[in-house]
Amino acid sequence: MTQRRISTILESSDESYKCTHCRAFESYDLDQVVSHCETCDQMPRPNKYKQRFVCILCDYGGYQRSQIKGHLFTHKGLRPYRCDYCGYASARNSDLLKHVRMKHGAGGAPPDFE
Ligand SMILES: [Zn+2]
Ligand SMILES: [Zn+2]
Numbered sequence: 001m002t003q004r005r006i007s008t009i010l011e012s013s014d015e016s017y018k019c020t021h022c023r024a025f026e027s028y029d030l031d032q033v034v035s036h037c038e039t040c041d042q043m044p045r046p047n048k049y050k051q052r053f054v055c056i057l058c059d060y061g062g063y064q065r066s067q068i069k070g071h072l073f074t075h076k077g078l079r080p081y082r083c084d085y086c087g088y089a090s091a092r093n094s095d096l097l098k099h100v101r102m103k104h105g106a107g108g109a110p111p112d113f114e
């Protein structure tokens with residue numbers, strides 16, 4: 001019985017994370033990135049509690065590891081909604097539906113352009 005470890009899109013991404021605050025840090029490893037979010041001394045932390053973890057890509061701050069992790073996903077452009085017809089993917093279901101309607105005319109109805 002083998003259990004497959006399902007890695008997230010983020011973990012399997014081949015793009016590295018670079019810290020825009022110190023410009024010295026770069027890693028592919030999300031846990032290392034989160035650790036850096038806590039330790040980088042170039043990050044703006046006006047509130048040590050609210051900005052315990054600061055995003056390496058912007059000024060977003062969070063007190064909990066899970067908060068900053070979730071935030072980092074947004075930068076990766078995590079797009080769980082994928083088009084069945086082409087390679088398009090979107091972060092929001094509504095965007096995907098719009099795409100399918102515009103590009104593929106889902107439902108058989110032509111786009112209502114004149
Ligand atoms: Zn840094
Ligand atoms: Zn950010």
Ligand SMILES: [Zn+2]
Nearest residue numbers: 083085086088
């Ligand atoms: Zn498509």
